[in-house]
Amino acid sequence: MSSMIRLHNPADAILSCFILLLHVLILSNLSGAQDTLAAGDGLVGSDSFLESSNKLFRLKFIPRPGTSQSWYLAVECVFMHPAYIIWVAFPNVSVTTVQPRLIMVQDGQLLLWLDNNPLVVNSDQPTMVENTTATINDDGNLVLRSPAGAGGVSGSGGGTLLWQSFDHPSNTWSPGMKLGLFGLKTRQTRRRLLTSWISEDNPSPGTFTLELDLLDPNNNTDNNYQLVAKRRGVPYWRSGEWNGKNFSLIGGQLRLPGEFDVHLSYFSNENEAYFSWNFTHNCTVIQLESNGVIHLVPMNYSGFWGYAAVCDINEDEELGFYGNGTGCIKSEPSRCGGRDKFNKTSGTIDKWESMSNSSLGLADCRVICRNRCSCDAYASRFSDGTGCRFAISGKYKYTFADKGDTIYLRVERAPRMSWKWKLVIGLAVPLLMALILICLFPHLKRRIHRIRGFKNLELSKKGDDELPYFSLSSIRVATDDFSDANKLGQGGFGPVYKGKLFNGQEIAVKRLSRISGHGLDQFENEFILISKLQHRNLVRLLGYCNQGEERLLVYEYLPNKSLDLFLFDPTKRDLLDWKTRVNIIEGIAQGILYLHKYSRLKIIHRDLKTSNVLLDNEINPKISDFGTARIFQDHDTRANTKTIVGTYGYMSPEYAMDGVFSEKSDVFSFGVMVLEIISGKKNTSFYHPDRALNLLGYAWDLWIEGRVSDFADPSIAETFDMSSGLRSVHIGLLCVQENAADRPAMQEVISMLISESTSLPAPKQPAFSAIVSLHNEHLSENPQLCSINEVTISDVQGR
Ligand SMILES: *[C@@H]1O[C@H](CO)[C@@H](O)[C@H](O)[C@H]1NC(C)=O
Ligand SMILES: *[C@@H]1O[C@H](CO)[C@@H](O)[C@H](O)[C@H]1NC(C)=O
Ligand SMILES: *[C@@H]1O[C@H](CO)[C@@H](O)[C@H](O)[C@H]1NC(C)=O
Ligand SMILES: *[C@@H]1O[C@H](CO)[C@@H](O)[C@H](O)[C@H]1NC(C)=O
Ligand SMILES: *[C@@H]1O[C@H](CO)[C@@H](O)[C@H](O)[C@H]1NC(C)=O
Ligand SMILES: *[C@@H]1O[C@H](CO)[C@@H](O)[C@H](O)[C@H]1NC(C)=O
Ligand SMILES: *[C@@H]1O[C@H](CO)[C@@H](O)[C@H](O)[C@H]1NC(C)=O
Ligand SMILES: *[C@@H]1O[C@H](CO)[C@@H](O)[C@H](O)[C@H]1NC(C)=O
Ligand SMILES: *[C@@H]1O[C@H](CO)[C@@H](O)[C@H](O)[C@H]1NC(C)=O
Ligand SMILES: CC(=O)N[C@H]1CO[C@H](CO)[C@@H](O)[C@@H]1O
Numbered sequence: 175m176s177s178m179i180r181l182h183n184p185a186d187a188i189l190s191c192f193i194l195l196l197h198v199l200i201l202s203n204l205s206g207a208q209d210t211l212a213a214g215d216g217l218v219g220s221d222s223f224l225e226s227s228n229k230l231f232r233l234k235f236i237p238r239p240g241t242s243q244s245w246y247l248a249v250e251c252v253f254m255h256p257a258y259i260i261w262v263a264f265p266n267v268s269v270t271t272v273q274p275r276l277i278m279v280q281d282g283q284l285l286l287w288l289d290n291n292p293l294v295v296n297s298d299q300p301t302m303v304e305n306t307t308a309t310i311n312d313d314g315n316l317v318l319r320s321p322a323g324a325g326g327v328s329g330s331g332g333g334t335l336l337w338q339s340f341d342h343p344s345n346t347w348s349p350g351m352k353l354g355l356f357g358l359k360t361r362q363t364r365r366r367l368l369t370s371w372i373s374e375d376n377p378s379p380g381t382f383t384l385e386l387d388l389l390d391p392n393n394n395t396d397n398n399y400q401l402v403a404k405r406r407g408v409p410y411w412r413s414g415e416w417n418g419k420n421f422s423l424i425g426g427q428l429r430l431p432g433e434f435d436v437h438l439s440y441f442s443n444e445n446e447a448y449f450s451w452n453f454t455h456n457c458t459v460i461q462l463e464s465n466g467v468i469h470l471v472p473m474n475y476s477g478f479w480g481y482a483a484v485c486d487i488n489e490d491e492e493l494g495f496y497g498n499g500t501g502c503i504k505s506e507p508s509r510c511g512g513r514d515k516f517n518k519t520s521g522t523i524d525k526w527e528s529m530s531n532s533s534l535g536l537a538d539c540r541v542i543c544r545n546r547c548s549c550d551a552y553a554s555r556f557s558d559g560t561g562c563r564f565a566i567s568g569k570y571k572y573t574f575a576d577k578g579d580t581i582y583l584r585v586e587r588a589p590r591m592s593w594k595w596k597l598v599i600g601l602a603v604p605l606l607m608a609l610i611l612i613c614l615f616p617h618l619k620r621r622i623h624r625i626r627g628f629k630n631l632e633l634s635k636k637g638d639d640e641l642p643y644f645s646l647s648s649i650r651v652a653t654d655d656f657s658d659a660n661k662l663g664q665g666g667f668g669p670v671y672k673g674k675l676f677n678g679q680e681i682a683v684k685r686l687s688r689i690s691g692h693g694l695d696q697f698e699n700e701f702i703l704i705s706k707l708q709h710r711n712l713v714r715l716l717g718y719c720n721q722g723e724e725r726l727l728v729y730e731y732l733p734n735k736s737l738d739l740f741l742f743d744p745t746k747r748d749l750l751d752w753k754t755r756v757n758i759i760e761g762i763a764q765g766i767l768y769l770h771k772y773s774r775l776k777i778i779h780r781d782l783k784t785s786n787v788l789l790d791n792e793i794n795p796k797i798s799d800f801g802t803a804r805i806f807q808d809h810d811t812r813a814n815t816k817t818i819v820g821t822y823g824y825m826s827p828e829y830a831m832d833g834v835f836s837e838k839s840d841v842f843s844f845g846v847m848v849l850e851i852i853s854g855k856k857n858t859s860f861y862h863p864d865r866a867l868n869l870l871g872y873a874w875d876l877w878i879e880g881r882v883s884d885f886a887d888p889s890i891a892e893t894f895d896m897s898s899g900l901r902s903v904h905i906g907l908l909c910v911q912e913n914a915a916d917r918p919a920m921q922e923v924i925s926m927l928i929s930e931s932t933s934l935p936a937p938k939q940p941a942f943s944a945i946v947s948l949h950n951e952h953l954s955e956n957p958q959l960c961s962i963n964e965v966t967i968s969d970v971q972g973r
């Protein structure tokens with residue numbers, strides 16, 4: 175596997191010949207991964223690597239994307255799939271050669287060998303020490319040490335530390351790495367900072383940096399620093415002061431999702447000032463992405479994600495962040511009359527103006543185009559995402575093409591009401607309506623309760639200014655004037671239409687046409703909530719329209735529609751094999767977790783069910799329908815409502831009976847979905863001739879009898895995996911426990927799902943399982959209830 179060469183007597187001048195000879199002769203004599211290069215050792219070719227003793231990190235040559243004989247020397251974390259790069263030596267130099275070589279020369283230089291001239295990796299090391307060794311540590315740090323016993327103190331694993339890659343960060347801040355300023359008293363202060371890559375594929379120094387900066391820029395006697403992210407030297411995010419525990423502006427720590435605390439610390443004296451952090455897992459890192467997003471790369475790419483800080487530098491995308499503040503610095507107002515947004519699309523433009531400077535990344539192109547009002551669109555010049563191209567007003571023709579270039583088109587923003595006016599109207603209209611209704615129907619008084627809740631929603635400071643506005647006429651065109659042929663179905667508060675925008679993008683439009691107090695409530699609720707939310711497992715809102723009496727929400731269109739249409743369809747259910755179902759369960763869980771924990775607001779969905787889970791092209795689940803969702807204040811753990819909304823079969827007992835809801839009521843609905851996904855049977859229409867039970871009871875029976883494989887949908891018999899199946903049913907049962915306290919919280923559910931080593935408590939008998947199936951008894955006597963069996967109940971009063 176690993177091929178290393180060992181050079182016993184290399185002399186600098188004739189090294190090149192030796193290496194050529196030797197690596198031909200002794201190419202594959204060493205096997206098994208090592209973590210250290212001794213003097214005279216080297217790596218040759220892309221198959222050889224150094225591996226840290228905990229097997230998490232590798233130092234190796236990785237091919238430059240899109241090329242065959244171009245390489246970077248990089249440290250990768252291989253614990254996750256795909257492996258990701260945490261450090262690159264010479265990010266601005268790609269080594270073009272058939273066989274790249276790295277040699278630890280006896281005189282102490284670590285040489286990256288290009289065809290003719292070597293690059294010295296440790297060139298900034300003050301003195302070279304003979305017989306130096308190079309080791310890849312358990313935290314991914316590449317360290318050079320003098321031989322034990324020589325050059326001073328000898329510690330574990332060798333002598334003095336001579337050089338380390340952690341002193342030369344690229345875009346990654348690893349646990350244990352210090353970011354800051356060193357040698358403050360000297361004339362040459364060294365800055366250790368993160369520099370983003372120029373594009374996703376090219377590690378050359380890019381547009382953004384994350385560094386330490388003075389808290390008060392006007393007072394450099396005050397040794398007080400904060401973390402600041404900059405675009406070409408201009409700050410766009412700052413953390414604020416560190417109080418020993420939290421940053422003042424982001425209202426907390428840089429945190430990982432879940433209950434995982436990052437241990438951040440700050441050190442300063444007259445010579446140096448730096449931030450550093452620790453985590454239990456050394457592969458968990460903070461990365462500054464090429465688009466300026468500061469990202470916490472998680473335990474697992476397929477699992478947790480986190481954003482340390484995200485400002486909408488790209489304005490097209492607003493992502494989540496932690497804490498109560500953002501630290502974002504608003505960019506200067508548009509010079510082009512509100513035409514400062516760009517829309518990612520695909521197509522061709524016949525005449526470009528190009529800038530071939532490959533030090534420019536997409537983020538630079540955007541700024542250049544944004545500041546030049548005649549620029550209508552921009553794109554990358556080269557396939558590796560560098561350079562810029564601009565389309566100048568009146569000088570080009572744009573054609574939409576599905577498989578065309580990725581182009582960012584300037585968006586014309588329609589003039590519209592300010593947020594304040596919208597709020598006034600948003601409050602006044604329902605209030606007025608409510609007043610009228612209350613006068614007419616005293617029993618509707620409880621409505622006030624909900625309308626008052628709107629005030630809380632104002633807490634979103636950013637407002638919806640970022641959200642594109644669609645004109646009614648453009649939506650009429652897109653949906654063929656709301657034609658019946660384009661009707662997709664009926665949502666919580668009105669019909670949903672399919673449409674196609676002029677640029678070819680498909681959309682789903684939710685329409686609330688006739689203003690009914692109740693529908694307007696849900697509409698506004700959904701609008702305000704979802705415009706703040708952004709997660710890959712939540713359906714994405716593209717824009718809205720409120721013109722005249724029309725209230726429209728425009729969503730991304732998901733051609734696969736909802737999960738229930740697959741799961742309960744005799745033919746389509748075959749498309750969902752076991753792996754896909756597991757993926758769906760995980761995705762739903764991530765989406766709910768985001769709602770409960772990591773979006774800025776804590777949100778209880780209250781109507782989770784398979785028909786509210788949409789599937790994208792790759793069958794990834796996306797939660798939809800936030801008409802009934804509720805924002806929780808931080809200190810609330812449960813709330814009470816007299817108006818029970820939700821769907822029979824998915825409602826937890828305490829909610830259905832007493833109107834008490836909490837995160838645990840969503841967990842219950844999730845549990846029901848898990849059992850439905852595994853069994854392919856609907857909870858509400860479950861019927862089994864020998865077992866007069868509902869699906870929950872049926873699952874429990876088979877669980878007790880140890881016959882879980884009988885519970886699984888027969889159409890996945892071939893792909894069903896017993897151990898993960900057993901685990902999933904187990905988790906499903908834990909989620910539908912009668913007592914809310916027995917149900918796990920969503921982040922526990924996630925760790926149960928993704929880590930097989932988490933042990934699960936034994937489930938007790940689930941809720942409702944002793945009840946005879948609703949289907950055959952109760953509902954058939956009550957046609958009215960039967961009809962609402964499938965739809966959201968929005969007006970049933972609690973006891
Ligand atoms: C690469 O970056 C280093 C350090 O920033 C600089 O000294 C060197 O000249 C650069 N090389 C190229 C080819 O740009
Ligand atoms: C370096 O290693 C070689 C071979 O083991 C040895 O002969 C030499 O004395 C060492 N040099 C130093 C300075 O330790
Ligand atoms: C993380 O890195 C540190 C420093 O190398 C090491 O002491 C620790 O054991 C590593 N942790 C794990 C889990 O490998
Ligand atoms: C700068 O900060 C120091 C220490 O906090 C303070 O004593 C000094 O008055 C400040 N100077 C100015 C100009 O604000
Ligand atoms: C965040 O919350 C903390 C404590 O609750 C408060 O001191 C701070 O001012 C808040 N920050 C922002 C930006 O709201
Ligand atoms: C830090 O922030 C967290 C979460 O915002 C908060 O719970 C905690 O009280 C804060 N601690 C301090 C010392 O401000
Ligand atoms: C990281 O953890 C080690 C060992 O627990 C500790 O000595 C060190 O101070 C920690 N560093 C930071 C930045 O928290
Ligand atoms: C290329 O772009 C970079 C970054 O904006 C700039 O510093 C540099 O001067 C430009 N080079 C040329 C040749 O224009
Ligand atoms: C793209 O631009 C059009 C025209 O303004 C707009 O209607 C549409 O919503 C935009 N698409 C996205 C994804 O923002
Ligand atoms: C901690 C964790 O869940 N690690 C997983 C990351 O993903 C890989 C591959 O999917 C798994 O093998 C790990 O167990």
